[in-house]
Amino acid sequence: MSDVIGLPAATLARLKAELRAASWFAALGEPLTGGDRTDAAAYAGALGLGGLTIDLAKDWPEAERLLKSSDWSSHLWDREEALRRDLLQRAEAHYPERALWTALTELTTEAGDLVHGKAATAASRMGNAAKASIHVAAGAASQAVYQLAVARLAGDAASPFESKFRLFAAGRWPLGVVGSRVILF
Amino acid sequence: MTESITVKTVEELKDAPEEYREAVAKLVISHAINELYGAQVFDEPAIAYAPTPYAKWLTCRVAMEEYGHHVRFRQLGVQMGIPEERMVPGTGKKPLSIFEFPLKTWEEFVAIKLLADLAEILQVEDLLHCTFHPLRNLARATMPEERFHAQFGEDFTAELVKTPQGKETLQAAVNEYFPYLPSFFGGSKSRNNEIFRKWNIKQRTNDEMRADFMTRATEVASKYGLTLPEVRQAA
Numbered sequence: 001m002s003d004v005i006g007l008p009a010a011t012l013a014r015l016k017a018e019l020r021a022a023s024w025f026a027a028l029g030e031p032l033t034g035g036d037r038t039d040a041a042a043y044a045g046a047l048g049l050g051g052l053t054i055d056l057a058k059d060w061p062e063a064e065r066l067l068k069s070s071d072w073s074s075h076l077w078d079r080e081e082a083l084r085r086d087l088l089q090r091a092e093a094h095y096p097e098r099a100l101w102t103a104l105t106e107l108t109t110e111a112g113d114l115v116h117g118k119a120a121t122a123a124s125r126m127g128n129a130a131k132a133s134i135h136v137a138a139g140a141a142s143q144a145v146y147q148l149a150v151a152r153l154a155g156d157a158a159s160p161f162e163s164k165f166r167l168f169a170a171g172r173w174p175l176g177v178v179g180s181r182v183i184l185f
Numbered sequence: 186m187t188e189s190i191t192v193k194t195v196e197e198l199k200d201a202p203e204e205y206r207e208a209v210a211k212l213v214i215s216h217a218i219n220e221l222y223g224a225q226v227f228d229e230p231a232i233a234y235a236p237t238p239y240a241k242w243l244t245c246r247v248a249m250e251e252y253g254h255h256v257r258f259r260q261l262g263v264q265m266g267i268p269e270e271r272m273v274p275g276t277g278k279k280p281l282s283i284f285e286f287p288l289k290t291w292e293e294f295v296a297i298k299l300l301a302d303l304a305e306i307l308q309v310e311d312l313l314h315c316t317f318h319p320l321r322n323l324a325r326a327t328m329p330e331e332r333f334h335a336q337f338g339e340d341f342t343a344e345l346v347k348t349p350q351g352k353e354t355l356q357a358a359v360n361e362y363f364p365y366l367p368s369f370f371g372g373s374k375s376r377n378n379e380i381f382r383k384w385n386i387k388q389r390t391n392d393e394m395r396a397d398f399m400t401r402a403t404e405v406a407s408k409y410g411l412t413l414p415e416v417r418q419a420a
């Protein structure tokens with residue numbers, strides 16, 4: 001990575017350490033733990049989606065079906081997107097735009113390669129994943145890294161992207177909201 | 186006439202003839218800029234248009250790979266001593282005309298991945314035997330990802346053409362965007378291309394690449410019952 005002048009080196013270094021230490025996709029399909037439920041409830045709640053049940057996708061075909069489901073709720077996605085835009089604006093107010101942009105692009109590129117490999121490993125271990133699904137998983141995980149980076153650089157250490165990242169770090173993949181359920185894979 | 190030279194590292198490039206160094210720099214700059222333009226104008230906005238979370242995250246990954254291509258070319262450029270500002274849009278170099286039409290629908294994005302990424306594949310293929318090895322290796326790393334993008338285009342094309350409405354909208358998008366693609370390969374009498382071939386940096390003439398693209402684009406379009414609009418060849 002090139003040195004990006006004017007950005008908080010400590011924040012970026014911590015992020016990179018966290019993303020390398022995360023157990024990407026290691027617990028897909030495993031029974032939900034109390035911690036998973038707490039993080040999933042915190043994540044949905046912070047995005048204004050309280051009172052939903054937390055549910056599990058057991059394998060890749062089920063995850064794929066849910067991600068293509070017509071029952072899929074765009075609320076979570078839209079709220080994340082609105083929040084991301086707001087946080088990005090705040091981050092842009094703190095740091096030179098080019099430097100910020102370069103740091104985010106390089107971070108997501110590095111994260112993308114890492115999580116892609118982890119997703120491929122999980123898919124081959126579990127079996128039955130469509131080839132494109134590895135890319136989908138990598139897209140989801142690197143988006144989570146990007147969102148977390150934007151939030152931290154905006155100075156928000158308590159955004160919903162923290163609990164979302166914790167789910168990924170614990171080996172889960174939050175698939176979103178389908179009907180009245182928050183689904184974790 | 187071709188000159189035989191092999192440049193194995195960025196270090197060795199310093200000893201290469203000026204014409205060679207300039208030619209390689211031009212290529213790196215144009216790839217860095219085009220990858221970034223593409224990602225900004227098409228891939229990133231497409232995430233919002235994608236119809237399901239599956240398609241959205243897949244598009245996210247594609248967008249990140251395109252940004253990643255820019256990052257790789259830019260990093261190589263930096264090692265070669267090219268100033269960073271020459272490798273991002275907005276300073277000097279005019280964008281290709283296709284980048285001036287912002288994305289409006291999901292179908293447009295599918296058409297672009299199907300056909301514009303095929304054009305990208307051809308460009309990258311032509312570098313697979315490049316005498317400047319850092320660039321050749323970068324092309325090799327990029328190739329599987331570009332193939333995946335074109336496959337993405339094919340997969341969603343196959344989805345869309347299942348309904349008459351989807352097929353019609355996709356055909357309209359093909360009609361709108363395809364005419365910009367042949368000029369992506371540069372002019373017939375390009376002096377740059379002559380130099381690229383002289384030093385074995387690139388293999389084929391712009392016209393050879395364009396003709397090959399037309400053949401392959403026609404093939405893939407007809408596979409899904411789509412047609413390509415008539416295009417006037419660039420001079």
Ligand SMILES: [Fe+2]
Binds near residue numbers: 220251305331
């Ligand atoms: Fe690319």
Ligand SMILES: [Fe+2]
Binds near residue numbers: 251302305330331334
């Ligand atoms: Fe591509």
